[in-house]
Amino acid sequence: ADRGIQGERGTRTHCPYCSLQCGMTVQKSGRTALEVLPWAEFPVNEGGLCRKGWTAAELRGHRERLTTPMIKDRANGELRAAGWDEALDLVAGKIQDLQASYGADSVAVFGGGGLTNEKAYQLGKFARVALGSSQIDYNGRWCMSSAASAGNQAFGIDRGLPFPLADVEQADVVVLVGSNMAETMPPAARHLDRLRAQGGKLVVIDPRLTATAERADLFLQPVPGTDLALAQGVLHLLDAAGAVDEQYVATRTTGWDEVRRSVASWWPERVERVTGVMTAELRELVDLLANNAKVMILTARGAEQHSQGTATVLGWINVALALGLPGREHAGYGCLTGQGNGQGGREHGQKADQLPGYRMIDDPAAREHVARVWGVAAESLPGKGRSAYELLDSLGQGGGADGPRALLVFGSNIVVSAPRATHITQRLESLDLLVVCDMVMSETAALADVVLPITQWAEESGTMTNLEGRVILREQAAEPPKGVRSDLDVIAGLAERLGSPIPFSTDVEEIFAELGRASAGGKADYSGITYDRIRDEHGVFWPCPAAPDGAEDHPGTPRMFADSFATPDGRARFLVVEHAGPAEEPDAEFPLHLTTGRVLAQYQSGAQTRRVRSLPDAGPFVEVHPMLANRIGAHDGDPVVVRTRRGEMKAPARVVSTIRPDTVFVPFHWVGANRLTNDALDPSSRMPEFKVCAAEVTA
Ligand code: SF4
Numbered sequence: 001a002d003r004g005i006q007g008e009r010g011t012r013t014h015c016p017y018c019s020l021q022c023g024m025t026v027q028k029s030g031r032t033a034l035e036v037l038p039w040a041e042f043p044v045n046e047g048g049l050c051r052k053g054w055t056a057a058e059l060r061g062h063r064e065r066l067t068t069p070m071i072k073d074r075a076n077g078e079l080r081a082a083g084w085d086e087a088l089d090l091v092a093g094k095i096q097d098l099q100a101s102y103g104a105d106s107v108a109v110f111g112g113g114g115l116t117n118e119k120a121y122q123l124g125k126f127a128r129v130a131l132g133s134s135q136i137d138y139n140g141r142w143c144m145s146s147a148a149s150a151g152n153q154a155f156g157i158d159r160g161l162p163f164p165l166a167d168v169e170q171a172d173v174v175v176l177v178g179s180n181m182a183e184t185m186p187p188a189a190r191h192l193d194r195l196r197a198q199g200g201k202l203v204v205i206d207p208r209l210t211a212t213a214e215r216a217d218l219f220l221q222p223v224p225g226t227d228l229a230l231a232q233g234v235l236h237l238l239d240a241a242g243a244v245d246e247q248y249v250a251t252r253t254t255g256w257d258e259v260r261r262s263v264a265s266w267w268p269e270r271v272e273r274v275t276g277v278m279t280a281e282l283r284e285l286v287d288l289l290a291n292n293a294k295v296m297i298l299t300a301r302g303a304e305q306h307s308q309g310t311a312t313v314l315g316w317i318n319v320a321l322a323l324g325l326p327g328r329e330h331a332g333y334g335c336l337t338g339q340g341n342g343q344g345g346r347e348h349g350q351k352a353d354q355l356p357g358y359r360m361i362d363d364p365a366a367r368e369h370v371a372r373v374w375g376v377a378a379e380s381l382p383g384k385g386r387s388a389y390e391l392l393d394s395l396g397q398g399g400g401a402d403g404p405r406a407l408l409v410f411g412s413n414i415v416v417s418a419p420r421a422t423h424i425t426q427r428l429e430s431l432d433l434l435v436v437c438d439m440v441m442s443e444t445a446a447l448a449d450v451v452l453p454i455t456q457w458a459e460e461s462g463t464m465t466n467l468e469g470r471v472i473l474r475e476q477a478a479e480p481p482k483g484v485r486s487d488l489d490v491i492a493g494l495a496e497r498l499g500s501p502i503p504f505s506t507d508v509e510e511i512f513a514e515l516g517r518a519s520a521g522g523k524a525d526y527s528g529i530t531y532d533r534i535r536d537e538h539g540v541f542w543p544c545p546a547a548p549d550g551a552e553d554h555p556g557t558p559r560m561f562a563d564s565f566a567t568p569d570g571r572a573r574f575l576v577v578e579h580a581g582p583a584e585e586p587d588a589e590f591p592l593h594l595t596t597g598r599v600l601a602q603y604q605s606g607a608q609t610r611r612v613r614s615l616p617d618a619g620p621f622v623e624v625h626p627m628l629a630n631r632i633g634a635h636d637g638d639p640v641v642v643r644t645r646r647g648e649m650k651a652p653a654r655v656v657s658t659i660r661p662d663t664v665f666v667p668f669h670w671v672g673a674n675r676l677t678n679d680a681l682d683p684s685s686r687m688p689e690f691k692v693c694a695a696e697v698t699a
Contacts, residue, residue: 112411116462124349146309178302245324344465357522396430
């Protein structure tokens with residue numbers, strides 16, 4: 001049977017990295033090593049993996065792997081090895097001292113979008129019950145929170161893709177806005193190739209001619225930060241061409257008249273002036289959209305990581321609704337999530353404003369339900385905390401309401417990944433207590449007072465929810481090295497020492513069952529999903545509620561919105577949005593746009609992939625157009641300095657004609673890129689503006 005258990009064919013599990021969560025088989029190689037083999041039957045990747053997936057097991061026995069807790073001597077800044085009891089006793093004692101002096105909110109928790117659902121759930125419960133603190137958020141806030149916010153506003157629910165990824169192949173036209181799928185999730189790009197082989201058209205909108213854009217039938221290269229203006233122009237022309245699906249708009253949506261009026265002034269000439277996209281190209285896109293029934297519009301970080309990221313996504317959702325796409329077979333709007341558990345990470349309570357089941361923390365009924373599952377009083381649960389950047393920006397600023405004095409970090413490398421990173425690093429350094437759980441000495445762990453060595457993906461089990469809303473199961477394939485524990489052990493050990501009113505389990509299947517009960521009746525309902533069902537069905541799509549009699553026969557929900565949306569009246573919302581542009585525009589001192597992104601061989605902050613020897617690590621670079629290189633007198637490979645209002649970095653120039661001449665690109669897997677980025681926040685999602693700011697480059 002094709003089950004995720006250890007057998008002749010190894011252990012069925014999933015990649016430790018991105019949101020595709022490719023299926024893979026892991027088996028022992030020699031006495032202790034693991035090797036990765038294909039799992040051809042898993043439908044998402046059909047045995048395909050990118051080079052990160054193939055080499056994932058290399059990190060397991062890495063010489064930099066941490067295998068003992070460490071405590072810093074503040075007098076000399078040196079870390080020394082310690083026992084688990086000593087480390088956990090010290091952390092718990094300091095937490096108690098700080099909370100006694102400064103209140104419960106003086107201790108904060110920072111989670112991650114790569115943590116399993118079980119860890120995300122336990123972490124949210126730990127913060128609210130064991131610490132009694134409202135101060136918890138996670139790095140997923142910096143991933144796709146703008147699309148989440150837009151989806152909630154427009155559809156009443158936030159699921160990255162409301163259809164299986166394979167539907168992409170069956171569309172007539174796929175429009176990618178700010179996604180470099182071919183490099184960020186290569187096995188998914190085969191859907192684009194099949195789409196085109198069957199006569200479908202691919203449109204890519206990106207300031208860089210990426211490996212994905214090279215496959216496109218139509219490539220639009222707008223000025224960074226102008227995707228919303230482009231969407232407004234598209235909608236204006238669709239309306240003018242009579243391409244709006246009037247019946248769908250009348251029966252399945254509200255708000256069209258206001259939106260129609262709001263885009264009336266987005267003439268192609270204005271769009272061209274703002275975005276740099278030529279009118280002829282805009283009209284070509286509109287023709288494709290107007291003359292094909294099965295159109296799919298997919299956004300990713302390029303459109304979302306902006307101070308107007310939510311508005312930008314809503315602008316593209318308005319286009320999708322006007323064409324009557326959401327709910328139509330092989331068509332619709334979707335967001336391509338980034339982190340491994342980008343979807344599940346935001347459903348189970350590690351967000352500042354949410355409880356499990358995607359319930360809002362200020363909703364009295366939600367508090368009652370979750371408190372009942374947890375066995376505590378609803379009144380004892382704290383309220384809403386600060387968003388990720390605001391939380392970090394408040395650290396060490398006095399305690400209590402002024403900002404936490406202690407931070408516990410799980411699954412995140414803040415020093416590399418936070419915007420305005422030099423400032424945030426100073427905030428971390430000002431803390432009374434920084435605790436970091438990691439498997440290697442990341443840049444953030446190196447600052448910590450206490451470092452706790454934790455398990456890797458193949459050394460424990462747990463569920464993840466991929467970009468399709470498919471809940472999958474990572475199965476344990478090997479024992480962790482001696483001295484290493486799970487984040488779940490850390491949470492349970494601290495909760496016990498802090499005198500938590502409820503115990504914290506470390507049994508993943510037990511935690512998942514509780515998570516299901518906590519999510520029951522919520523938007524992301526997992527109550528009908530079990531580990532056995534996941535094994536038998538190649539994952540289960542939420543919502544999947546249990547029947548009132550407890551029966552687990554709900555089929556799950558691969559496709560959403562066929563008949564209604566998750567709003568109170570069942571209709572999707574057109575919402576008026578206005579293009580305001582980035583928080584920072586180029587000027588005389590900083591005349592260029594800076595944008596950031598990923599490269600094929602690295603993942604997120606690079607803490608893991610930079611240590612995998614078979615992955616090429618050429619270090620950071622600065623992509624510049626030949627015209628710009630000529631202006632500053634730099635040749636390919638020459639060191640150049642990029643400056644913004646927040647900092648500077650030096651790296652070799654990579655001279656390419658695939659980028660706009662007014663734009664520079666820096667990958668964010670190394671220290672440096674985020675010293676430059678802007679901390680301006682989206683008013684709704686609180687997403688920082690990672691994707692564009694004003695910069696200067698000199699040789
Ligand atoms: Fe892993 Fe993503 Fe590569 Fe698949 S595409 S192997 S999930 S990093």
